[in-house]
């Protein structure tokens with residue numbers, strides 16, 4: 019898979035080193051996680067705080083752990099303690115809770131804002147039209163946002179959603195884009211993804 023991501027980068031005229039493979043380990047058995055660690059893969063994504071705590075507490079050394087699922091404010095403390103990157107900052111209440119927890123602990127997880135590019139009611143994320151204002155609010159709260167993240171609608175071509183995310187990032191001076199999953203990581207790399215979140219194509223179907 020690392021080779022496939024590197025090939026996608028080269029095909030897009032980009033440096034393979036500029037695209038990080040995030041191995042999405044949610045709902046995968048420990049044997050597969052340990053086998054993946056043994057290959058040297060060290061960046062992993064999880065979508066639930068509690069599940070990640072159970073899986074990673076004993077495997078944390080040398081691993082970069084990213085939260086890629088929705089974060090409830092009552093889990094902010096645990097999330098800030100566990101994750102190196104939180105990709106799903108998506109509302110004012112959460113931004114304020116994160117700002118308080120960072121001030122309290124001095125921890126500095128890298129932060130991404132999730133954008134609901136398809137404006138799907140069931141999906142988390144800031145609406146595209148509200149993202150500039152939300153980023154400004156994060157800055158006012160003292161949060162440094164590293165980039166943007168999106169999950170395009172399943173039934174639509176992903177390209178336009180990746181292009182939209184890239185445009186919003188560019189006009190806000192953000193250089194990091196978390197986009198692309200098993201089915202569309204090559205497209206995402208073409209549209210400028212700096213990290214792709216790949217689960218089933220890497221580990222097999224989830225349990």
Ligand SMILES: *Cc1c(COP(=O)(O)O)cnc(C)c1O
Nearest residue numbers: 042065086199200215216217218
């Ligand atoms: C589960 C998940 C992925 C990985 O999905 P695959 O299709 O298995 O690659 C990527 N991003 C997010 C936010 C996820 O929840």
